[in-house]
Amino acid sequence: MFYYKSSKLIILCIFGCLISTSLPTEAAELPEPDPSEIFAPLLLPDAPSAYRSGDGTPGPMAWKNQTDYRIHVQILPEKHLLNGQEEIRYQNNSPSTLPVLWVQLDQNIYKPDARAAFASQWHFPDHTAGMIIQSVTVSDLKGQKHPVQFQISDTRLQIVLPTALKAHSDIRIQINWSYTIPGSWGGRTAVSQSRNGEIYEIAQFYPRMAVFDDIRGWDTLPYLGDEFYLDYGNIDYDITVPDNFIVAASGVLLNEKDVLSLHEQERLQAARQSEKRVLIRTQSDVENSSHQISVKTKTWHFLMQNTRDVAFVTSAALLWDAAKLDLPPISPALGRPVEARLAMSVYPVEGVGPRAWDRSTEYVKHTIEYFSHDWYMYPWSNAINVGGHGAAMEYPGIVFDGMNDRDAKLFWITTHELGHSWFPMIVGSNERRNGFMDEGFNTFIDSLASLHFNKGEFAPKHDSEYAPYTGKPADDIVKVLMDPVYQPIITPSNQGGKGERHAIPYFKAAYGLELLRSQIIGPERFDRAFRHYIEVWAYRHPTPSDFFRLINSDTGEDLSWFWRGWYLKTWSPDYAIGDVKYTLDGKLKITILNKGWLPLPVDVLAKWTDGTTTLVRIPTEVWSRGNRYTLEIQSSSRISSIIIDPGHEIPDIDRINNIFTDKYQSEN
Known part of the structure; x- marks a missing residue:
């Protein structure tokens, strides 16, 4: 009840304080409400089938394809170049035969002729040549590799198979590639300068298989900046960098003894037993090593299992601290060793300070433990917060925030980005089409965390940079409800929203869950249903229709009127x-x-x-x-x-x- 009574205030405050401060345009006057339309049966976009049941859970014939990777990459700092080779094992678990495969090449968003250069909200001051694909081969049954035809279309690569991939069979594909790493303007993959050297924040860096699902077949939307949609699998990867660099990355570091000094190994072991952060790489360590000229390299080897992606940061300029996560050991049933799990932070000296990144690992630890207790157990070994140029972007096991973030802002951004571990890293919704299913759901849960942390030290969550908190948060959202510039929540993300981009997929979507919880259903029934949704759709691909049906079924309510009014329309109460x-x-x-x-x-x-x-x-x-x-x-x-x-x-x-x-x- 404590969380229930206060969560309403927090979520609405977030919404009200982050929307545009401009006065709303007069909304078009609607006719008198028509009860027959408001309460009419609702035909949801995706009909129930053998793959998706009427109660919102996966159907008896539900399937999902699996993609496993073995990746080798090397960073060449003098050229700002990434070279890579990968082998993909793609398991076709669908009932369909696949004559072609589709692969995502997200780095092509930086090309001057990319569709995103014309159609996206993202505008880059410079460009790169994108991903240079040197070769694509497939292996036959004897393990022999054969070149295949491929065609690049914007941020997609189509592979024409010599023999179609049959249902319930797999194939191995090899791709060699390289690209120039953008400067800090690259956002989700970038190199930026700090006092002690360059920081390489590397994400969306390898050719990644597109999703083939039961809704659309191949989902091949071009990358316009609206994040991603990926299948799950195991990613075994290594990263070669200058020997004075450290690497923090998604998953488990498999070769600690090869890449860490004896002191670093001892400190890391101490962190596994510590509730408080332990400095593994100190400011003195950074300043002693970052200015050395390095001619040798080290290769860091990582494994991330049952994940949709990986990302990493590497630099000679990073401090590193960690503390243990108070969670059950990782299950051997998932094929992973039983081990202590860690909350970690890496950041340059610019982030040092008692009101800054000295507290980051405390925030990481709280976020992972709190959400694991209240919603669903965090499945991976480590959770890492990176202080870099400030992309505010999330990947499984690692998030990228700003080295200059401080105080409440650092807490809020850390909690929000790590909250994405649940939506969409565990519950694999389609961000490129239904952004509200990750941003809105995550905003809802991370708002509760602001109340819970340290007796509400940073509650309620809001940002005075945009607007002061009025004290009546339910009134603040009226600005958006009355403004005709805003589209329905259900508007596909790839179409590009109008108005302030956070207002709808983040905060109106989050407030909708709060209305359900506090005003329509009640916290006990809603929380139980929401946990069930996470559990049954973990490592799968739910649609909005699945979510709506599950909440209806589990709570015992026909909420057609609410789904229609709040999500499919822009209706409001009066x-x-x-x-x-x-x-x-x-x-x-x-x-x-x-x-x-x-x-x-x-x-x-x-x-x-x-x-x-x-x-x-x-x-x-x-x-x-x-x-x-x-x-x-x-x-x-x-x-x-x-x-x-x-x-x-x-x-x-x-x-x-x-x-x-x-x-x-x-x-x-």
Whole structure:
């Protein structure tokens, strides 16, 4: 109950304080609400099938393809060049035969003729040549490698197979590639300068198999900056860098003794037993090694299992600290050793400070442990926070934040990016199409973490850079509900939203979950259903239809009216007080008018002149019969005032007509 009562405040504060501060445009006036349309049966986009059940869970014939990688990359700092070779084992578990395969080449977004240069919100001050593909081969049954035809189309690579890949069979593909690493303007893969040298934040760096699923077959949207959609598998990879660099990366470091000094090994072992951070690489270590001229290299070997991606950071300029995660050992059933798990941070000297990155590992530890306890167990060995140029971007096991982040901002960004470990790294929704299923769901859970951490040290979560907190967060979202520039939540991410990009997929989506939890369903039923959703869709690919159906089924509610109004439309609630009369038998009759197309449950408070109050909740079902409802209350005193939604629990778009004061008439 503690989390329930306070979470509402936090989520709405996040929303209200991060939306644009410009005044909303007058919304187009809607006709009078039509109950037959509001409460009509809802036909969801993706119909139930043998692969997806009517209760929102995977169906009896559900399948998913698997992609395993063995990757070798080398960073050449003098050229800002990444060279790579990989072998992909692609397992076709679908019932379809595949004559071609599709691979994502995200680095091509930086080419001057990329579609993103014309169609994306991302604008780069410079360009690269993108991924240079040197060769593509496939192995036959005898292990012999044969060149294959391939064609590059923007950020996609199509491989034409000499023999189609049959259902329930696999293939091995080999790709050699290279690319120039962008400067800090590259964002999600970049090299940036710090006081003690360059920091290479490397993500989306290898050719990655596109997803073939039961919804669309190959999902080959070009990369316009809207993150990614990937299958799961095991990634075994090594990274060769100058020998004075360290590497922090997704997964388990397999060759500690080869790449760490004896002191670093001892400190790392101490961190595995420590609740507080242990410095593995200190500022003195950084300053002694970063200015040395290195002519030798080291190769760091990592393994990440049951993951959709990996990423890493490497530099001579990084401090490194860690502490243990208080979680159960990793299950041997998943093919991994039982070992202590670590919360870690790497950052340059610019991040040092008691109000800055000295606390990062504390934040990492809290986030992973808290979400593991409340929602679903964190599955991987380590969780790493990187202080770099400030991409604010997430990958399995590692996130990239800003070296200059401080205080509440560092806590909030750390929690949010690590929260993405659950959405979409564990629950593998399609970010390029349904961004609200990762950003909105994650915003919802990481808002609760702000309340939970250190007795609310950084609660409620908001950002005064955009707007001050009004104290009535349900009112803040009205700016968006009233502004016609904003599209429905369900609008595909790849179409590009209008208006301020955070308002809809992040904060309206998060607030929708809070409305469900606190106003429509209740925390006990909602939390149980939400945990079930994570559990059954872990390492799978849910759609919005799956989520809507599961919440309906698990909570025992037909929420068609809410999915339609909040997600598929841009409807909003609007109530008003009509007539107020006394009857001859001493009852007070209050006529409540529904003027909005999203009739949320609403409280009506009657205050009497003798100081007593009466609170009545009107359920949504009332409005299926019309837009007027007369509430009868037995009275023993004269009415003082009547207020609709006295606690500002719902985003009523016009509160002027929500209050009646000191006016009544007797009914003849």
